[in-house]
Amino acid sequence: MSPRFDSPLVLLLVTGTLLGLAPPLGKAGIAAGVPPLGWALLISAGTAAVLTAILAARGTPPRLDRARAVYATVTAALSYAIPNALMFLAIPHLGAGYAGIMLTLSPVTTLCIAILCRVRRPTALGVAGIVVGFVGAVVVASTRGEVGRPADPLWVAAGLAMPLFLASGNVYRSLGWPPGATPTELAAGSHLAAAAMLLAALVLAGDAGGLVRIADVPGLALAQVAASAAMFACFFRLQVAGGPVYLSQIGYVGAAVGLLGGIAFLGEHYGPATLAGAVVIAAGVAMTTVAQRRATA
Template sequence: MSRPVPLLIVTGLLLGLIFPMGKIAVEVGVSPLVWTFLIAAGSGLGLMAPLLRRQKRRDWPSGFWRYATISGLVSNVLPNLIVFAAAPRLGAGQVGLMFTLSPVCTLALSLAAGMRRPSSLALTGVFAGFAGAVILVLGKGETRMEDAPLLWLALALLIPVFLAVGNIYRGLAWPEGAGAAELASASNLTSALMLLAGLVVMGDLENIGALMNVPMLTGLQVVLSCAYYVALFALQRAGGPVYLSQIGYVGAAVALIVGVVALDEHYGALTWTGAAIVLVGIGFAVRDQLRVR
């Protein structure tokens, strides 16, 4: 099997597990910003071994920490800050819809940057996944565009833009000689420092103690996050930015199944139709990778 295919499935599966775990944490009193800080700090510290080995050799690739800082800022900190600011004003459905735009934005930016043009099969997968994801979000009954404040809606539209820029940047600026695990660690450590500053500014720092209310969930989240970020950076290198961006589709489908099986959530026919179309889109993407590699 082509290496990007299992990486896409594993990365999307881990992403899909992170979503419902975050929901459980918020329901027991952990703020979303604290949970995001936990993911960044836990992953950064959990994957530090390669960084420590690199530090002993003192052979940092050129631009290594610049890459880590920009990657963390664009892919993690800025999108999450917008999510926290916009979700109370727009609703979870509309904010979730913004994440489904990421593959389409990544595709547009990759073409503008002169990167390899995806095949017609890959393009079909991107747009089929997008259509299914939109239907999936609409099926939750939370999206009311006519009620959305235009300023916040415009701000929320920056979420997929930042995610797409991050996907492209990670691929184009990858420091020569750097490994996936050490880049994942460094990017999360720089993200954690920026998120910590956000916690201080927003007066949310004292709420970190709420993590002690769910120690097993906290530990499991750190372990899954470490695995997720290693897989993410490996997929970035193996599959490219457009292929990588489709982890959101896989994650959405997995989160839906986990919600039904483990969290007793219930969805209507529209949501399941959307999920089926998402799976068709993923199938096109997988078939394309098996064909060309």
């Protein structure tokens, strides 16, 4: 991989853009009859298959030891299985764009957890960014989704829980990184574990039969797997290059792509308060980003 593509900024933009494709693709797939948990399973199973094939072609299949198994299991739960399940379950009620906006809370939440875990010391600007981001989140949450289709507060809470799990996963992946492990290896193992968790959840929910509906939308499914595999190939590289707080900024890029995709291709409509809240959250994200850069300068 070229040095330019290893730069944190390039990785951030690529990873965030690919992340933002998930909400609109997922909403379209769910509308075609695929169970929400089934779409989350498609992402993890497809990503694990593609990345494992790449590793096998390189002659470096994933290694399995206790440290990697623990890392894969915890990462799978915090970063993939739970937040993706929440996102795709909530999207039919909140809209793809609204669910994407919730991703913008990940950077602020990651900074809070990083401070609590003493991964990063707080600065005045960083704390101010947290407060601003929280205010924006309150504004967005109060609008409860698309115009004329207010969501049940339970689904709003589910959307707000997403960045909490994502942020916990962001910090854990840096703290728990197994010595000598490669980014692609960890991505493949974590998604394999996430796929097993989601399949078990589908079986318990009695929705496993709905997986056959994926065959009705082969184009969407292939686009989702390709985007997800490419995203997670970059995701763990960004973890190494930028650290957990910088990596969390993909939520901002992803939210912009998801919001525009929902409006442009899915006919979603959001009121001025929702869009204003998104701008306020973006301001909070910008403040925390500047604070991080100053702290590492």
